[in-house]
Amino acid sequence: MATMRVLSAADIQKVFTITDALEAVEEAYRQKAEGAGVAWPMVYEAFEEGVSDMDIRSGRLAASGVFGLKLTAWFSENPAKGMPEIFGTTLICDDTTGAPLALLNASAITGLRTGAAAALGIKWLARKDASRLLVAGAGHMSTFMVAASLVACPSITHVEVWDPKRADAPVERVEQMRETVAALLAAAGVDRAFELVAVGDGEQAAGAADAIVTITPATAPIIKRDWVRPGTHVSCVGADMPGKQELESALVAAARLYVDDRAQSVASGELEVPVSEGAISPEDIVAELGEVIAGKAAGRTSDDEITVFDTSGIAVQDLASSKIAYGRALEAGLGTVTEL
């Protein structure tokens, strides 16, 4: 007989913060580099091309005592039915017995763990004096990119947000983001001064930035090679499926390249298109970020290099985050316990 805890988004939001996500993802990357964590190949199925699909990202974090999976289902016609477009569900199991431990609403964790990944790219690879961040993309995920970067990188004081799909600056959206970012920081007990402004000229903003995060579903480059000055770091996050691309291949070819998972980055991340075009080869990847965190590979080696970190999203981020949320929920008596 086994029991399992079911955790809603509301349960998770009470116990899991942006600071927790940063610690979880850094630890997950480290375990992956040290052989205690593994991301198994993603399973992807399109039910109807461009209309509905699902992916399963799975893996194991032995040092955290869990294995499991996150299933994300996208049904674009759902909003017309009054339902969310995306459902995300994470299952974590005990690594010593196989027993299911918890089923979690993944949406409460995905934004935080994805922002954490982008921010860890900046923390470990940007110049230490990086103060100007450009976030390219002003949708749901962009808020988490800003909040996590502010927490992980104390040198960042000025953040610009650009929406490549709009000709004007996304002023109203950035006002909403300011409130949500402040709430995310407050929930984590972080008191942090920052400027957050909307911009309409991506080229100019990219040229002035020390760090850039790209977070769009673009299938053609939104950041060009010539826009980016020496010494800039770019964390690219939006490309998580074959065919997506945010950086011009020439920019990828000019950069010192880091990824969250070598195989996935080439199969379905930002490096897929540049590799298929012959602009780079998989051997050009310097390291997985976890190898830098674990001290097994070098990060930036000069203030003039352009560095790129591609995070296409791996299960160990979700497993480490879910394990923390589950442990806290257990202590607080949150969630619904069910016998299987």
Ligand SMILES: NC(=O)c1ccc[n+]([C@@H]2O[C@H](COP(=O)([O-])OP(=O)(O)OC[C@H]3O[C@@H](n4cnc5c(N)ncnc54)[C@H](O)[C@@H]3O)[C@@H](O)[C@H]2O)c1
């Ligand atoms: N790597 C990961 O771990 C991970 C995790 C979650 C989401 N994602 C990806 O991040 C991306 C953004 O997610 P979101 O929830 O913020 O999306 P969203 O739809 O809420 O926002 C998308 C933003 O990009 C802009 N945009 C839309 N189409 C564009 C295009 N063709 N070119 C340039 N800009 C465009 C929109 O105007 C908006 O500002 C998606 O591709 C999503 O799949 C990646």
